[in-house]
Amino acid sequence: MPLKLPAVLLLLLWSIVPLAMTLWFSFQRYNLLNPTEHGWVGFENYHFLVTDPGLAKSIGNTLLIVGWVLVITVSLGTLLAVLFDQDFFGRGVARVLMIAPFFVMPTVSALIWKNMLMHPANGVISFLLMSVGLEPIDWFSQAPLASIIVIVAWQWLPFAALILLTAIQALDPERKEAARMDGAGPFSMFFFIIIPHLARAISVVVMIETLFLLAVFAEIFVTTAGGPGLASTNLAFLIYRYALLEYDIGAASAGGVVAIILANVVAAFLVRAIAKNIEA
Amino acid sequence: MNKALRRKIIITAAAWAVALLIFFPIFWMFLTGFKTEVEAIAIPPSLFFTPTLENYVAVRExxxxxxxxxxxxxxxxxxxxxxxxxxxxxxxxxxxxxxxxxxxxxxxxxxxxxxxxxxxxxxxxxxxxxxxxxxxxxxxxxxxxxxxxxxxxxxxxxxxxxxxxxxxxxxxxxxxxxxxxxxxxxxxxxxxxxxxxxxxxxxxxxxxxxxxxNHPGLRLDEPAPAGAWPHLRRREVARRNTVATIKLTNIRKSFGDVDIIKGVSLGIDDREFVVFVGPSGCGKSTLLRLIAGLEEISDGDLFIDGVRSNDVPPAKRGLAMVFQSYALYPHMSVADNMAFSLRLAHVSKEEREKKVQEAARVLQLEPLLHRKPKELSGGQRQRVAIGRAIVRNPKVFLFDEPLSNLDASLRVQMRIELTRLHDELQATMIYVTHDQVEAMTMADKIVVLQTGLIEQVGSPLELYHHPNNLFVAGFIGSPKMNFLRGTVTAPKDGTVSVRLAGGDSMDVPVEPGRVKEGANVTLGVRPEHFRVSDRGLIRGEVLVVERLGGETFLHVKATTGELLTVQAEGDSPVRMHDNVGLQANPTDCHLFDQSGLAIPRTTRHPLAGEVRRGSHSAS
Structure with a gap:
């Protein structure tokens, strides 16, 4: 127990104290622009939040980002892991290139995509579309959420592929050989040997990614700033807007409480699924 | 072009295409870094341009x-x-x-x-x-x-x-x-x-x-906290006592609801080589781990040198264990592997080296002391694992199926080495195996276990000549003992007449005590005690002949339907599908009652009480 104490205690402080304070503030009138006006307001902040059309929209956007990025990264990541596990020329270098996006800060990668690739005028994608005779697309105003999903998925794909590749390498070669002796072709190998072996690693990827994807922030901040309108505002960005653009601590706290509830609902499902895989 | 190479080239192309696609945004950023401000926003984006370093200069400034x-x-x-x-x-x-x-x-x-x-x-x-x-x-x-x-x-x-x-x-x-x-x-x-x-x-x-x-920080003058690492506690080294005995009384072990060991009582004498043998799942490894202290005893008492040791931690019991997978520390050299326990016990460096040298000499490991475990062969790893046990000078050596990962010829060699080692070290050893040959060849005393209970304890020849029951009779001896159904016709003093299912009768010299006339019994005859003859006790057809050169095994289907194994001479002329008669000497036969228990033989085999040890044996 003494060995666990520091970590447990710190995390307890880190999670419980601010949580309690957030809960407290969410029932207070508290605006940094107007600090004298201070006091208990009951559920007024929540009422403000629920009647704000942005809330439902931003929750929907949050879930869309999490869901789509997970689908893209896990499915492509598995295929990539199998591909890069094969023996081919220049494997080491190709692997490094494949993993590279993970080492790029979200702010920087958002800038690359915004200014160099998806820019309607001088972006590479527009150039390619025009060179085959299509109209260029202004990604961030015509498909803002999809653009953000693409950027985030590009960032997290290497992470998924890397974890899954490590897991594939840990697969006992004797088991694969036995399967080959049993007559398994590439497809049976993939579905009956590799995928079941990866189940645990996939659950790890899903869980870690979900926790981060629920709070995607920098990519939105840099590219669309939540717009146009609320088209690409997720919960994290909504609260950021309340707290730091409108200085309304009370409303921001109420939004924070909603974010916590959402995260816990998602996490409860995940944790139950993952807990089976942790042999404690 | 061969198929494998073509496959590799296709995979290379696919993987590189994917990698380049994923990497492209970063590459493009890199490229843009060398463009002038005007070129960077050119329409269409330019691939060919005069690179400039002006952006990097700007950053540097x-x-x-x-x-x-x-x-x-x-x-x-x-x-x-x-x-x-x-x-x-x-x-x-x-x-x-x-x-x-x-x-x-x-x-x-x-x-x-x-x-x-x-x-x-x-x-x-x-x-x-x-x-x-x-x-x-x-x-x-x-x-x-x-x-x-x-x-x-x-x-x-x-x-x-x-x-x-x-x-x-x-x-x-x-x-x-x-x-x-x-x-x-x-x-x-x-x-x-x-x-x-x-x-x-x-x-x-x-x-x-x-x-x-949301948290801009710019100051760099904060000190980093230093971790306080606790010091290692000094400990006593376990001393080798002159005598090492182990006594188990009614030991039980259950995992949850499952009882693995169901009450085992056993005494192990000083310098004895005891082998626990039994089919897999019989609890023999668990019993060893209970003695080692790696598992907690659920019930019963364990005495080491007369001291109750149920709650003594493993390292303080004065035991050393050799694991099935050897469990060598992969990041340490052979010498460090062997010296590790001494280092933990704060033995001086010179002493450590001396003991490692000594153990290396006994095990002929001297030229390998600086190698890592992965550079050794299976047999060498096995010897290092034993060396690690030897340097601790333990009261008792515990072996958990140490030879099962070796190939057959190495196993025979290590068997001889272990027996020699036991003789040289004069230590008490407990050895777990499922292989009855290892048990017979090495043990002073064999403990046969089945489903968590002891079936019989005795010297190898005692188990061979006087098995307590059908299980031991079938388990000890290779090939397996043959069993024939029969009925008691005349229980007399000193012999029991048994009529076999085939009709022939035999007088077996066992004490009649428990069996009555008409009782169903099982007659046990070892393959080596059958003789092929014309007018035999049993007749049958030879299904398979296995010729090993020195001896020949015949697999015979008796007229009663039983499959029998017979050991005949190497130059036995019998061929497949021959019809043969089988004869056995009544004094070599065993008789078991209906519940499978042996009916004691009237005469004990002269060597049944023999222990293998010669001049070194303890007084």
Whole structure:
């Protein structure tokens, strides 16, 4: 127990104290622009939040980002892991290139995509579309959420592929050989040997990614700033807007409480699924 | 072009196409870095241009760029080190001292990660402002440490779990306290895992934008806290007593509802070579681990040298164990492997070297002392594992199926070496195997186990000539004893007449006591006690002839339907499908009653009480 104490205690402080304070503030009138006006307001902040059309929209956007990025990264990541596990020329270098996006800060990668690739005028994608005779697309105003999903998925794909590749390498070669002796072709190998072996690693990827994807922030901040309108505002960005653009601590706290509830609902499902895989 | 090469080329093309596609945005950024401001926004984007360094010059001239750069490094590396210092003991405790709430703790830690930053941003902002950590880099470092802590704990936990348990158990037998286990075994062994955890934590902090956007910190003068590492506690070295006896009284072990050992009582004498043998799942390894102290005894008493030792920790029992997988420490040389327990016991360097040299001489390992385990063959690894036991000068050596990973010829050789070693070291040894040949060849005393109970204890020849029951009779001896159904016709004093199902009768010299006329019995005849003759007790057809040169095994289907194995001379003329008669000497036959218990023979075999040891044997 003494060995666990520091970590447990710190995390307890880190999670419980601010949580309690957030809960407290969410029932207070508290605006940094107007600090004298201070006091208990009951559920007024929540009422403000629920009647704000942005809330439902931003929750929907949050879930869309999490869901789509997970689908893209896990499915492509598995295929990539199998591909890069094969023996081919220049494997080491190709692997490094494949993993590279993970080492790029979200702010920087958002800038690359915004200014160099998806820019309607001088972006590479527009150039390619025009060179085959299509109209260029202004990604961030015509498909803002999809653009953000693409950027985030590009960032997290290497992470998924890397974890899954490590897991594939840990697969006992004797088991694969036995399967080959049993007559398994590439497809049976993939579905009956590799995928079941990866189940645990996939659950790890899903869980870690979900926790981060629920709070995607920098990519939105840099590219669309939540717009146009609320088209690409997720919960994290909504609260950021309340707290730091409108200085309304009370409303921001109420939004924070909603974010916590959402995260816990998602996490409860995940944790139950993952807990089976942790042999404690 | 052959098929394999063509496949490799196709895969190369596919993988490189994918890799380049994924890498393209970064490549494009790199390229754009060398363009002038005008070229960078040219329509269409230009691929061919005169590269310029003006952007890099501009960055270099901005002093704050490097300040921010160093801030990033300072914060991400610093927070990772902090998180590791806090997380390592925690993960270690959770991975190896599993309690009821371990899983809950782990899940709870993860769930704090699900607490979205935006949900707690405001309070943390206010707390840090009031504590004065808001505008210092150190404050940001603390935030990142806490943000990453659950993931670090969790990853370390998974990596610690991967370390083979036998290696840690070997460490515990060598006297490693939890702290030694952590510093000398677990951390070196999970170094790759720790490295990848650190890398992930550094990257996550490096990439983190939310907290730094809302928490600008620029000061660099905060001191880093130093971890206080506890000192190793001194310990006594276990002394070799002159006598080493072990006594088990009514030992039981259950895992949950399942009883593995159901009450075993056994005495082991000084310098005895005892072999636990039985089919897999009989509990023999569990029994050994109970003696070693690696498992807790559920009920009953264990006495080592007359002292009740149920609660003595494994390293203090004065035992040494050789594991089935050898459990060598993969990151240490042969010499270090052998000296590890002595190092933990604070034995001086000279003494350590002397003992290692001595053990290496006995085991002929001298030329290999500086190699790593992975550079050794199976037999050599086996000898290192034994050497690790020898240097501790234990009261008792425990072997858990040590030869089962070796090939057949090496197994025979190691069998001889172990017997010689037992003679040379004059130590008490307990040896677990499922191979009855190993048991017969090495043991002074064999303990036959089945489903958690002792079936019989005795010298090899006692078990061979006087098995207690059908199970022991069938288990000891190779090939297996033949069993024939029969009925008692005349129980007399000194002999019992048995009529076999085939119709012939035989007078077996056993004490009649328990059997009455008409009782169903089983007659046991070992293959080597059958003789092929024309007018036999049993007749049958030879199905298969196995010629080994020195001897011939005949597999005979008796007229009564039973399949019998017969050992005949090497030059026996019998051929497949011959019809043969089989004869046996009544004094070589065994008789078992209906419940499978042996009916005692009237005369004991002269060698049944014999122990193998000669001049060295204990007085």
């Amino acid at each position: 901005r002093a704050d760029y490097f300040k921010f750069f160093w801030n990033s490094i300072y914060v991400s590396v610093g927070s990772t080190v902090l998180a590791l210092v806090i997380a390592v003991p925690c993960s270690y405790a959770m991975a190896f001292f599993v309690g009821k709430r371990t899983k809950d703790t782990l899940v709870w830690m993860l769930s704090t990660k699900a607490l979205p930053a935006v949900g707690v941003l405001v309070p943390i902002y206010l707390i840090f402002r009031d504590v004065g950590l808001l505008d210092v880099t150190f404050g940001l470092m603390i935030v990142y440490t806490l943000v990453n802590l659950p993931i670090v704990v969790w990853m370390l936990f998974s990596f610690f779990k991967e370390v083979p348990r036998e290696v840690l158990e070997a460490g515990r037998m060598d006297g490693a306290q939890p702290k030694d286990e952590l510093y000398h075994l677990l951390l070196p062994l999970s170094l790759p895992g720790i490295a990848s955890t650190s890398l992930l934590a550094i990257i996550l902090s490096w990439n983190e934008a939310f907290w730094s956007l």
